[in-house]
Amino acid sequence: MSAPLSPLNDAGLASVRPIGAGVRIGHVHLKVSDLDRSLAFYCGVLGFQLMQRYGTQAAFISAGGYHHHIGLNTWESKGGSPPPRGTTGLYHTAILYPTRAELADALRRLIEAGVPLEGASDHGVSEALYLSDPDRNGVELYWDRPEAEWPRAPDGKLQMVTERLDLQDLLASAQP
Structure with missing residues (x-):
């Protein structure tokens, strides 16, 4: 039996060697x-x-x-x-769209199917739609802005935000 893991504070986490940048969730x-x-x-x-x-x-x-x-x-x-609230498990599955226009198409599909959104946010680095599948599994549909556009502090650190996403503006970017 292995020893339990000890929690790391921010300083401890900063000293851990990261995995390779090419690793992806498949x-x-x-x-x-x-x-x-x-x-x-x-x-x-x-x-x-x-x-x-x-x-x-x-x-x-x-x-x-x-x-x-x-x-x-x-x-x-x-x-x-579905598991009751207050239990552990997967919060949501995030599905990355390659362009804003394709995320707009996803929003159009949701509207046409009558699938309600639970949230819609602009995170500075990305724009995201939040909903649940039929089993109440959380689903995030999003696209990433180009990295050069990500909000950063004067020292260069990433500064993500959570602001209201303008859904009409997003829909306007959909391909006809």
Whole structure:
């Protein structure tokens, strides 16, 4: 049995050697209660492509033909309910759009499908839409501004913000 990890303060965290800049989170796998309902949301509303399905228990979906960005399964959750507030778990899955116009298209899709937003923020570094999937898993749809535009303090440190996102202005940037 290994020793428990000790919490690090900011100074301790600053001294830890970071992992490589090329490391990426490859996919997320979500427990869902109804696979077809989840596919209707992720593929039918958001536009992901179904790559492979394992009967009624699991499916793998992607953007652009990748083997999968999101796995959906009912192995331990068929017919289940979301975890109650006040418990630990995944806060949200963040889906990065390459351009502001593509994020605007995602907003248009949500509006057309009647999917309500739970929030919309301008973080200075990014613009983000917040919502829940049919199983109340948190979902963030966002695009990153170019790094040269990120807000910084005089000493060069990043200064993210949380301000109201103008949804009409975002929609105006959608491709016709």
